[in-house]
Amino acid sequence: xxxxxxxxxxxxxxxxxxxxxxxxxxxxxxxxxxxxxxxxxxxxxxxxxxxxxxxxxxxxxxxxxxxxxxxxxxxxxxxxxxxxxxxxxxxxxxxxxxxxxxxxxxxxxxxxxxxxxxxxxxxxxxxxxxxxxxxxxxxxxxxxxxxxxxxxxxxxxxxxxxxxxxxxxxxxxxxxxxxxxxxxxxxxxxxxxxxxxxxxxxxxxxxxxxxxxxxxxxxxxxxxxxxxxxxxxxxxxxxxxxxxxxxxxxxxxxxxxxxxxxxxxxxxxxxxxxxxxxxxxxxxxxxxxxxxxxxxxxxxxxxxxxxxxxxxxxxxxxxxxxxxxxxxxxxxxxxxxxxxxxxxxxxxxxxxxxxxxxxxxxxxxxxxxxxxxxxxxxxxxxxxxxxxxxxxxxxxxxxxxxxxxxxxxxxxxxxxxxxxxxxxxxxxxxxxxxxxxxxxxxxxxxxxxxxxxxxxxxxxxxxxxxxxxxxxxxxxxxxxxxxxxxxxxxxxxxxxxxxxxxxxxxxxxxxxxxxxxxxxxxxxxxxxxxxxxxxxxxxxxxxxxxxxxxxxxxxxxxxxxxxxxxxxxxxxxxxxxxxxxxxxxxxxxxxxxxxxxxxxx
Amino acid sequence: xxxxxxxxxxxxxxxxxxxxxxxxxxxxxxxxxxxxxxxxxxxxxxxxxxxxxxxxxxxxxxxxxxxxxxxxxxxxxxxxxxxxxxxxxxxxxxxxxxxxxxxxxxxxxxxxxxxxxxxxxxxxxxxxxxxxxxxxxxxxxxxxxxxxxxxxxxxxxxxxxxxxxxxxxxxxxxxxxxxxxxxxxxxxxxxxxxxxxxxxxxxxxxxxxxxxxxxxxxxxxxxxxxxxxxxxxx
Numbered sequence: 001x002x003x004x005x006x007x008x009x010x011x012x013x014x015x016x017x018x019x020x021x022x023x024x025x026x027x028x029x030x031x032x033x034x035x036x037x038x039x040x041x042x043x044x045x046x047x048x049x050x051x052x053x054x055x056x057x058x059x060x061x062x063x064x065x066x067x068x069x070x071x072x073x074x075x076x077x078x079x080x081x082x083x084x085x086x087x088x089x090x091x092x093x094x095x096x097x098x099x100x101x102x103x104x105x106x107x108x109x110x111x112x113x114x115x116x117x118x119x120x121x122x123x124x125x126x127x128x129x130x131x132x133x134x135x136x137x138x139x140x141x142x143x144x145x146x147x148x149x150x151x152x153x154x155x156x157x158x159x160x161x162x163x164x165x166x167x168x169x170x171x172x173x174x175x176x177x178x179x180x181x182x183x184x185x186x187x188x189x190x191x192x193x194x195x196x197x198x199x200x201x202x203x204x205x206x207x208x209x210x211x212x213x214x215x216x217x218x219x220x221x222x223x224x225x226x227x228x229x230x231x232x233x234x235x236x237x238x239x240x241x242x243x244x245x246x247x248x249x250x251x252x253x254x255x256x257x258x259x260x261x262x263x264x265x266x267x268x269x270x271x272x273x274x275x276x277x278x279x280x281x282x283x284x285x286x287x288x289x290x291x292x293x294x295x296x297x298x299x300x301x302x303x304x305x306x307x308x309x310x311x312x313x314x315x316x317x318x319x320x321x322x323x324x325x326x327x328x329x330x331x332x333x334x335x336x337x338x339x340x341x342x343x344x345x346x347x348x349x350x351x352x353x354x355x356x357x358x359x360x361x362x363x364x365x366x367x368x369x370x371x372x373x374x375x376x377x378x379x380x381x382x383x384x385x386x387x388x389x390x391x392x393x394x395x396x397x398x399x400x401x402x403x404x405x406x407x408x409x410x411x412x413x414x415x416x417x418x419x420x421x422x423x424x425x426x427x428x429x430x431x432x433x434x435x436x437x438x439x440x441x442x443x444x445x446x447x448x449x450x451x452x453x454x455x456x457x458x459x460x461x462x463x464x465x466x467x468x469x470x471x472x473x474x475x476x477x478x479x480x481x482x483x484x485x486x487x488x489x490x491x492x493x494x495x496x497x498x499x500x501x502x503x504x505x506x507x508x509x510x511x512x513x514x515x516x517x518x519x520x521x522x523x524x525x526x527x528x529x530x531x532x533x534x535x536x537x538x539x540x541x542x543x544x545x546x547x548x549x550x551x552x553x554x555x556x557x558x559x560x561x562x563x564x565x566x567x568x569x570x571x572x573x574x575x576x577x578x579x580x581x582x583x584x585x586x587x588x589x590x591x592x593x594x595x596x597x598x599x600x601x
Numbered sequence: 602x603x604x605x606x607x608x609x610x611x612x613x614x615x616x617x618x619x620x621x622x623x624x625x626x627x628x629x630x631x632x633x634x635x636x637x638x639x640x641x642x643x644x645x646x647x648x649x650x651x652x653x654x655x656x657x658x659x660x661x662x663x664x665x666x667x668x669x670x671x672x673x674x675x676x677x678x679x680x681x682x683x684x685x686x687x688x689x690x691x692x693x694x695x696x697x698x699x700x701x702x703x704x705x706x707x708x709x710x711x712x713x714x715x716x717x718x719x720x721x722x723x724x725x726x727x728x729x730x731x732x733x734x735x736x737x738x739x740x741x742x743x744x745x746x747x748x749x750x751x752x753x754x755x756x757x758x759x760x761x762x763x764x765x766x767x768x769x770x771x772x773x774x775x776x777x778x779x780x781x782x783x784x785x786x787x788x789x790x791x792x793x794x795x796x797x798x799x800x801x802x803x804x805x806x807x808x809x810x811x812x813x814x815x816x817x818x819x820x821x822x823x824x825x826x827x828x829x830x831x832x833x834x835x
Contacts, residue, residue: 048780050767057769356645356663497772499748502648506689509773510723537685540658541648
């Protein structure tokens with residue numbers, strides 16, 4: 001047992017709820033989490049070592065084998081692949097001497113792929129230790145690796161001016177925000193948070209909920225649940241304690257708006273959380289930050305600290321008697337934690353497995369208490385609604401989809417970045433605005449959303465009744481291999497499925513195999529019919545949103561681009577399925593025969 | 602509070618808050634399941650008990666009775682989904698019923714008969730999974746694990762409450778594990794309980810197998826359907 005593990009100081013949340021924080025501390029100290037440390041933690045927490053391993057092995061960024069001095073995670077996303085991922089990958093292997101999935105001989109470097117890191121506006125990108133490097137080229141990779149070899153820390157390379165990691169300058173140096181337009185709601189400079197919060201605290205919580213209800217704000221995470229209704233139910237729920245959680249586990253490939261909100265308007269988000277806490281009667285809040293955004297942590301901690309000092313967070317806020325504070329919980333690499341109940345499990349130090357519903361978080365969430373989980377953008381919008389009024393917000397957008405929303409635009413366009421659009425805008429208007437060139441397909445809401453045709457669907461409208469975009473908008477021009485993209489998305493779901501329920505665990509793999517058949521030219525009409533039926537099975541019977549949407553890359557491209565599939569079908573001849581490889585099936589016999597022949601000679 | 606609901610058009614009285622799968626069984630409607638155990642918390646992992654409730658498909662083990670529910674169990678579309686989910690469990694692992702110690706006592710096999718499965722519609726994967734025989738009284742035949750989570754949730758060390766079984770990894774890479782030290786502290790009756798709780802032949806008692814001849818095995822004597830429907834009369 002590692003004696004030091006016993007003496008690590010952990011924050012004051014209940015110990016078992018802190019398992020992920022503890023694991024991070026060990027990994028940051030040792031570079032990995034050894035069996036001895038797992039045992040030590042298990043003793044501290046009265047768990048079996050394998051119970052600790054359940055959590056360790058669930059998260060992509062926790063390592064149970066020794067890592068390189070610098071563990072490099074290169075983003076392998078569809079957008080990265082459109083921007084030179086392959087060359088950068090080769091350069092990394094060449095310069096470090098390591099292969100992907102392994103370590104360099106000198107133990108200096110480890111290389112791994114990782115899914116979308118929230119930098120689709122500046123791919124290719126990679127994470128090294130606490131920082132990220134963007135717009136990579138083989139040349140820049142060679143330079144970065146050379147500097148690392150001289151003993152320079154990654155943070156010093158990414159931040160040559162030496163800004164303090166708690167400052168906006170530091171974050172801006174590492175990652176560009178790329179805000180492309182100015183809308184009425186987000187990124188307002190110089191806001192007077194003191195006045196906003198004072199205005200809220202002078203009113204009754206129910207009035208605040210009514211204000212939010214009047215705004216018709218719907219959750220910006222994707223599902224679009226009415227925020228006012230969620231808060232009212234949480235307000236009415238019984239619980240010794242209540243919690244507010246901000247979902248900053250922005251994992252949907254192609255999305256990065258929350259990254260930019262947390263960079264440029266963290267105060268909007270913190271105030272939004274405080275407003276929610278006041279409205280439902282919560283005293284504690286958690287900001288669940290995805291591990292990919294680790295470089296934002298010190299900055300956000302400082303923001304929270306400054307809010308405390310200004311009396312906007314903490315005990316007796318602005319002398320009102322209302323108490324609310326926020327802690328940051330780091331994620332550890334799991335797309336599924338974007339699901340609110342999986343996120344709550346993760347906050348409790350467990351595997352990020354979605355819970356069986358009911359009960360819903362507003363009834364029994366974090367620690368079994370009523371919990372409001374909202375998206376970063378939702379909280380930021382709230383901070384503006386309480387300032388300008390619910391009616392003001394509802395006057396924008398459409399009747400059922402009020403206000404504006406942020407789009408993270410990436411792919412084949414002149415100006416990738418963040419756009420604030422009013423709900424009700426047409427797809428072709430958005431494509432023109434972002435400078436899309438010869439667009440063929442648009443992936444709305446990431447892999448879990450819909451792939452639409454730029455030619456046929458230009459008149460479709462961004463709103464909850466039509467294109468209910470969760471913020472991710474990826475544009476593919478006519479030169480792109482759409483089936484390859486579909487294959488990549490299915491790979492993503494196979495890797496990210498938590499495996500708790502049969503249809504998702506099993507279906508993702510089976511559906512991916514179907515795409516492979518189509519690409520290989522061995523698919524028959526029967527395979528496409530299977531896709532329809534199995535996709536329906538996954539949608540109808542999976543436990544959470546991952547499983548219910550995981551077939552959509554295939555199903556929505558089959559709908560929008562049927563010719564892509566039709567043109568590759570084969571009729572086959574004879575009694576065998578065209579996908580049946582007779583030679584491969586008999587290979588075992590052939591191998592055994594060869595061995596026997598060798599033995600007899 | 603008493604309320605009424607209909608299952609496949611049949612009017613049924615029940616209490617609000619009761620679990621749909623239980624209410625159905627009490628009223629002669631069998632809904633197959635692989636993870637649910639009556640009287641224990643719902644696991645909601647296998648999804649084999651999926652039925653239509655007020656037009657939406659949901660697993661009956663997660664549904665609490667509330668006023669005027671319209672439930673469809675026999676609807677061909679959802680019956681085929683249940684069958685598909687059973688088939689998916691067969692193709693994900695390696696299930697060779699004729700040679701399995703659990704044959705005739707296996708819930709997966711029994712439920713497959715109930716849903717009239719012949720062959721899986723999904724491609725068989727023939728995964729390579731390593732057996733774990735380190736514990737004294739039981740071993741894990743991982744080929745057959747369907748990740749129902751029964752053992753993970755319901756079998757605990759009696760002294761400390763710690764988990765004895767756990768899942769390593771996630772998704773299609775997941776693996777059932779056993780804490781040998783804790784497993785070896787299980788009294789024989791607890792080890793047997795764990796093996797019997799396993800709905801497939803993954804947790805197997807050492808030194809015991811093929812005890813009952815064909816025709817006299819658990820589900821030969823009384824089918825899984827009969828057992829589910831007669832739960833109250835046991």
